[in-house]
Amino acid sequence: xxxxxxxxxxxxxxxxxxxxxxxxxxxxxxxxxxxxxxxxxxxxxxxxxxxxxxxxxxxxxxxxxxxxxxxxxxxxxxxxxxxxxxxxxxxxxxxxxxxxxxxxxxxxxxxxxxxxxxxxxxxxxxxxxxxxxxxxxxxxxxxxxxxxxxxxxxxxxxxxxxxxxxxxxxxxxxxxxxxxxxxxxxxxxxxxxxxxxxxxxxxxxxxxxxxxxxxxxxxxxxxxxxxxxxxxxxxxxxxxxxxxxxxxxxxxxxxxxxxxxxxxxxxxxxxxxxxxxxxxxxxxxxxxxxxxxxxxxxxxxxxxxxxxxxxxxxxxxxxxxxxxxxxxxxxxxxxxxxxxxxxxxxxxxxxxxxxxxxxxxxxxxxxxxxxxxxxxxxxxxxxxxxxxxxxxxxxxxxxxxxxxxxxxxxxxxxxxxxxxxxxxxxxxxx
Amino acid sequence: xxxxxxxxxxxxxxxxxxxxxxxxxxxxxxxxxxxxxxxxxxxxxxxxxxxxxxxxxxxxxxxxxxxxxxxxxxxxxxxxxxxxxxxxxxxxxxxxxxxxxxxxxxxxxxxxxxxxxxxxxxxxxxxxxxxxxxxxxxxxxxxxxxxxxxxxxxxxxxxxxxxxxxxxxxxxxxxxxxxxxxxxxxxxxxxxxxxxxxxxxxxxxxxxxxxxxxxxxxxxxxxxxxxxxxxxxxxxxxxxxxxxxxxxxxxxxxxxxxxxxxxxxxxxxxxxxxxxxxxxxxxxxxxxxxxxxxxxxxxxxxxxxxxxxxxxxxxxxxxxxxxxxxxxxxxxxxxxxxxxxxxxxxxxxxxxxxxxxxxxxxxxxxxxxxxxxxxxxxxxxxx
Numbered sequence: 001x002x003x004x005x006x007x008x009x010x011x012x013x014x015x016x017x018x019x020x021x022x023x024x025x026x027x028x029x030x031x032x033x034x035x036x037x038x039x040x041x042x043x044x045x046x047x048x049x050x051x052x053x054x055x056x057x058x059x060x061x062x063x064x065x066x067x068x069x070x071x072x073x074x075x076x077x078x079x080x081x082x083x084x085x086x087x088x089x090x091x092x093x094x095x096x097x098x099x100x101x102x103x104x105x106x107x108x109x110x111x112x113x114x115x116x117x118x119x120x121x122x123x124x125x126x127x128x129x130x131x132x133x134x135x136x137x138x139x140x141x142x143x144x145x146x147x148x149x150x151x152x153x154x155x156x157x158x159x160x161x162x163x164x165x166x167x168x169x170x171x172x173x174x175x176x177x178x179x180x181x182x183x184x185x186x187x188x189x190x191x192x193x194x195x196x197x198x199x200x201x202x203x204x205x206x207x208x209x210x211x212x213x214x215x216x217x218x219x220x221x222x223x224x225x226x227x228x229x230x231x232x233x234x235x236x237x238x239x240x241x242x243x244x245x246x247x248x249x250x251x252x253x254x255x256x257x258x259x260x261x262x263x264x265x266x267x268x269x270x271x272x273x274x275x276x277x278x279x280x281x282x283x284x285x286x287x288x289x290x291x292x293x294x295x296x297x298x299x300x301x302x303x304x305x306x307x308x309x310x311x312x313x314x315x316x317x318x319x320x321x322x323x324x325x326x327x328x329x330x331x332x333x334x335x336x337x338x339x340x341x342x343x344x345x346x347x348x349x350x351x352x353x354x355x356x357x358x359x360x361x362x363x364x365x366x367x368x369x370x371x372x373x374x375x376x377x378x379x380x381x382x383x384x385x386x387x388x389x390x391x392x393x394x395x396x397x398x399x400x401x402x403x404x405x406x407x408x409x410x411x412x413x414x415x416x417x418x419x420x421x422x423x424x425x426x427x428x429x430x
Numbered sequence: 431x432x433x434x435x436x437x438x439x440x441x442x443x444x445x446x447x448x449x450x451x452x453x454x455x456x457x458x459x460x461x462x463x464x465x466x467x468x469x470x471x472x473x474x475x476x477x478x479x480x481x482x483x484x485x486x487x488x489x490x491x492x493x494x495x496x497x498x499x500x501x502x503x504x505x506x507x508x509x510x511x512x513x514x515x516x517x518x519x520x521x522x523x524x525x526x527x528x529x530x531x532x533x534x535x536x537x538x539x540x541x542x543x544x545x546x547x548x549x550x551x552x553x554x555x556x557x558x559x560x561x562x563x564x565x566x567x568x569x570x571x572x573x574x575x576x577x578x579x580x581x582x583x584x585x586x587x588x589x590x591x592x593x594x595x596x597x598x599x600x601x602x603x604x605x606x607x608x609x610x611x612x613x614x615x616x617x618x619x620x621x622x623x624x625x626x627x628x629x630x631x632x633x634x635x636x637x638x639x640x641x642x643x644x645x646x647x648x649x650x651x652x653x654x655x656x657x658x659x660x661x662x663x664x665x666x667x668x669x670x671x672x673x674x675x676x677x678x679x680x681x682x683x684x685x686x687x688x689x690x691x692x693x694x695x696x697x698x699x700x701x702x703x704x705x706x707x708x709x710x711x712x713x714x715x716x717x718x719x720x721x722x723x724x725x726x727x728x729x730x731x732x733x734x735x736x737x738x739x740x741x742x743x744x745x746x747x748x749x750x751x752x753x754x755x756x757x758x759x760x761x762x763x764x765x766x767x768x769x770x771x772x773x774x775x776x777x778x779x780x781x782x783x784x785x786x787x788x789x790x791x792x793x794x795x796x797x798x799x800x801x802x803x804x805x806x807x808x809x810x811x812x813x
Contacts, residue, residue, distance in 0.1 A: 019703070026705055033707035037609025040602045044626050044681070047674045054644045055636070229525045236522035252802070254529045259728060259798040260791065261735020263762050264536055267787040270769065271539030293532050300529070326515040354633025357737035357762070361769055383635040383738075390639045390742060398643065405636050412631060 055409075059402025065191035065204060066146040066154045068117060068180065072096050072125065074136045084129055089122035093144070101176060112173050118145040120193075120205040145193065146186065148203040148396035150177060154188060157395055194403065198369045199385065203396030206389070208404050210371045214284050214364070214379030215353060217372060221288020222295060222352050227345050229292075230299030231334075234341070237300075238307040239329050258297035265294045266361030274362060281363035282378035290358050295348040302344020306337040339426030346419040350412050356383040382408050540791060543784035550778040551579045556785060558582065562748035562759075564768060564779045579782055581789065583748040587758030591669045591740060592733040594754060598673025599733075600726060603680025610681070611688040612710055623682075630678035638742030641671035646743055658755050663745035666754040672739050679729045683805075687721030688714060690809065721808040727801035731794040737762040761786050 073096060079087045094114055098104065104113050121144035128135065128142070145151075149168045152158045154177075164171055180186040197207030233254075241247040269290035273279045279286045310333050318328040359365075364380050365388060372379035380388070382404065389401040504510075548556070559580015606626060610619055646667040653660030660666070691714050699709040715722070745757030746767060768783035 026708070030705045030707045033710070034609070034613055037605045037613055040605035041609055041622055041626070043602055044606055044629065044674075044677050045622070047677075048625065048629055050644075051632070051636075051640055051674075054640060058643065229528060232522045232525035233528065236519075236526045240519060240522060241526070250526055250529060252799075253533055255802055256795060256798050257529055257532060259731060259794070259802075260536070261731075261737070261762070261794055263735065263737045263765055264540070264787055264791050264794075267765070267769075267784060268532070268536045268539055271543060271784070272535055276539075296529065296532070300526075324511070324515060326518060350631065354631075354635070356633065356635045357741075357766070360766055365770055383633050386635050386639065387738065387742065390635075390642065401639060405639060408633065409636070412633070416631065 055402050055405050059399050059404075059406055061155045062194060062399040062403035063191050064155075064188040065193065066151040067143040067187055067189050068146050068150075069185040069187075070096050070117075070121070070142050070144055071100065071139060072142050073099070073139050074125075074129065076137050079129060079136050084133060085126070087126075087129075089126045089129075090119070092125055093117060093121045109172060112170055113176065116147055116150055116173060116176065118147050118202055118204045120145050120202065143187075143189065145204045148394060150186075151204055152395050153177065154186070155399075157399075194400065198371050199367060199380070199388070200369060201367075203392075203394050203400055206397075206400060208382065208385060208407060210368060211380050211382045211385035211404075212407075214287075214372050215381040217284035217375055217379065218287040218291060218359075218381055219349060219353060221285055221375065222291040223345070223349060225288070225292040226295045226299055226348065227341075230296050230345070230348075231303050231341055233296075234300050234303030234307060235329060235334070238304050239333065240325070254297045254300050258301060261357075262294055262355055263357040263361065265290055266358030268293065269358060269362045280376050280378070282366045282368070282380070283376045284372060284379050284381075285375040286362050287359050287364055287381065288375075290362060291352040291355060294355065294358065295352050298348040298351065299341075299345050302347070303337070303341040306340025306344065307333065309340065310336045336428070339422055343419045343423045346415050346422070350415040350419075353415070354383055354408065354412060356387055359384050360387070382411075536791065540784050540788045543781050544788040547778055547781035547785045550781070555579060556581055560750060562764070564764070564782050577778065579778065579785075581786070583750040584759055584761055584764055584786070586750055586752070587665065587744070587748065588734055588760040588762075590752060590754065590758055591665050591672065591744060591760055592730060594666060594669025595672035595676055595733045596726070596730060598670055599676035599680050599729060602673075603677045603729075604684055604722065606677070606681040607684035607688060608710060608715075611685050612706065612714070623685075626681060627678050629674065630682075632675075634675065634736060634738040635742070637671050637675050638738040638740075641667050641739055641743035645671050653755060660755040661745070661757045663743065663757045664755050665744060665758045668740050668743040669754065671743065672733055672736055675736070675739065676729050676733060679732060680725055683725030683728065684718070684722050687718045687725065687805075687808070690721070691717045718808075720804050724801040724805035724808065727797050727804070731797035731801070734797075735762065735790060735794050737766060741766050761790050765790070 070093070072092070075092065075095065078092050078095070094110075097113055097117065098110070101113060104110055124144055125142065128140075146154070149158070150173075153160065153169060153174075158167055158169065160167070160169075160174055169177075177186060193205060194207045196209050197205060198210030200206040237247060237250065241250075269286060273286045273289055274281060314332050314336065315328055318332045319325070323331065359381060364384050366378055366380065367388070368378050368380055370377070386401055386404050386408065389397045389404065556579050559578060560582050561578040561580045562583050563578045606622075610623060614622065646662055646664065649664055649667045649670070650660045650662055653664075695713050695717055696709055699713045704712070740760045740763050744760060744763055746759055746763065747757055748759045748764075749756055751758065765783045765786050768779060768786075
């Protein structure tokens with residue numbers, strides 16, 4: 001007994017010793033592991049912050065645009081009363097520039113001078129004359145958009161102190177800009193064009209309105225189709241379908257469709273809608289159809305979850321007072337599940353709004369200046385516009401791309417916030 | 431005579447849809463308008479008016495006939511609601527079958543064009559060829575543009591970029607999930623989880639722009655200071671950004687999986703004197719492993735199918751290399767570049783995009799099916 005005791009004590013002491021010996025190391029490992037976890041989260045959040053800072057830092061200046069003040073004399077000699085819409089407005093801009101800088105002589109100097117002003121200046125004058133032909137013969141001071149190179153200089157993206165050959169503006173042009181600055185005739189103003197114009201090859205004339213309208217039309221088609229169809233499919237699968245092989249197949253199918261790469265939906269759209277049915281290319285209608293097929297699985301899955309969360313007692317109550325199955329669903333279950341379904345739909349719509357790849361396949365990447373006026377007009381959408389601008393070589397498009405991204409992200413945030421508010425407001429715990 | 435003029439108008443519609451669309455709609459057109467075209471346009475406009483009128487008359491008479499039929503059937507014995515509900519039910523069934531139709535549509539459309547492609551290029555050349563240069567010669571005597579459709583370099587590029595992305599996303603995503611599920615208190619969790627999920631909500635085109643404008647130059651500068659020769663469209667830059675995009679997929683799926691492990695398993699480990707990290711490493715993670723593998727497989731399928739990041743940040747030339755500093759191309763990039771712009775559907779160049787799409791669809795479907803099955807079985811295990 002004594003022996004055993006001492007033996008047992010010995011063994012016990014040994015075990016606890018071993019435990020104690022390793023304890024410090026194990027606690028260190030514990031702290032280290034915990035730190036890894038925290039670091040991982042912080043890295044993730046850091047990436048988010050860097051992404052936002054880089055986009056905002058690149059783009060916030062695009063909400064301003066440099067304008068030049070021109071003293072325009074609407075010369076009756078240049079403007080033919082009978083054909084005002086096709087008169088030479090570029091010549092009008094040029095002649096007024098020459099009067100502003102009378103010392104500029106020589107062809108190449110003049111050409112450099114004209115380059116300070118965007119081609120949009122002529123359009124602006126044309127619009128003014130067409131709106132009010134009485135201004136012909138008068139002197140009016142007009143703010144016209146400056147060329148994108150001038151704009152970039154004013155915003156500090158081009159440095160003036162490098163060799164002349166390695167910058168886009170010559171010494172003479174810099175001197176003229178300096179002169180204009182002293183006279184207070186060059187100034188940065190709010191860039192209204194960016195929000196009201198369609199696409200353009202000239203950065204200073206390019207805007208996102210055309211793309212935004214295209215996005216609106218495409219999403220309208222998507223919403224009108226995918227919400228009813230998605231809800232109907234979810235109702236059938238959840239409330240009516242018998243549990244058999246066929247419904248199992250549909251279920252597996254929907255889950256798989258939700259994970260199919262979006263570009264494959266683009267191939268489907270190209271082969272079926274464009275080649276087989278012969279729908280017009282670049283149309284928001286086709287874009288909306290493709291996005292519908294893509295968002296349907298999301299909406300069906302969310303709607304089914306919403307239907308599942310309605311307690312069976314509601315169904316039994318309705319059936320108990322003699323409602324038919326369809327009445328039970330339409331009068332009682334659907335209204336209770338609707339907020340959840342709407343939340344899922346908004347999230348699906350937000351994803352559709354940011355989708356680019358399938359729309360590239362159906363030709364929505366065309367360069368389109370006009371703002372679309374209907375479902376079959378050629379148009380582009382916001383994310384595709386971002387892609388197109390990101391491919392453009394001009395420096396001014398980098399900042400406009402970032403600004404367009406900011407607008408897109410604002411839309412997405414609004415949609416997600418709406419979904420969260422909806423969920424908070426109507427969420428019921430049974 | 432009427433039939434001929436109809437045919438002529440039809441021909442006119444097809445032939446001149448582009449330029450003389452304006453003429454038909456009564457606008458001004460640039461260019462020469464011959465008398466024939468003018469007459470055809472006139473005729474087309476007449477036909478259109480007639481057909482519109484016919485449509486209106488047709489709809490109206492259909493409505494009247496419908497009203498009469500329904501009116502005659504109304505009686506005290508008619509169970510109208512039952513009929514309507516039956517009809518509604520068929521409508522619901524039709525809606526839920528749309529998912530199946532979509533899948534069938536994808537398979538058929540992609541398969542059909544791919545089969546046409548495989549008539550021109552043999553399937554073994556496609557699957558095992560080591561060279562990819564889809565530019566076909568326009569004339570037969572052109573030099574160096576025979577067109578090679580070996581898919582191996584394209585695939586190796588896809589795998590390289592996906593592997594880099596997974597190297598970023600799996601450790602960060604998994605560790606975040608572990609921390610959120612096991613260590614973080616409620617306040618931290620409520621803030622950090624939605625913030626991380628913002629990463630999944632950002633459109634991929636934004637990531638693409640970020641990769642091309644910010645990350646790629648950064649990677650190149652760092653590489654050149656370290657003495658590497660880094661291409662400006664390196665696989666590394668695209669892979670890193672793609673990895674950041676995938677972090678929330680891995681983390682939120684793994685988070686669910688880890689939370690589903692029963693508390694009793696953890697309590698057992700604690701009662702034996704294990705520390706928290708030991709419990710996680712030796713009990714929770716092995717128990718959650720199938721689910722985690724499933725979530726990683728889903729993330730891989732996502733990485734392979736991702737398009738915009740690689741279109742904007744990765745290159746076009748198909749290099750067979752494992753060097754992450756070099757330019758590689760991916761399946762999705764090739765699909766996009768082959769199909770943007772005007773396409774002729776009789777050239778193997780365009781059809782190759784569909785063959786690539788078929789391969790992409792099969793690979794991602796395979797991954798998804800396995801992943802979903804694994805996750806499903808795992809959930810049932812603990813329910």
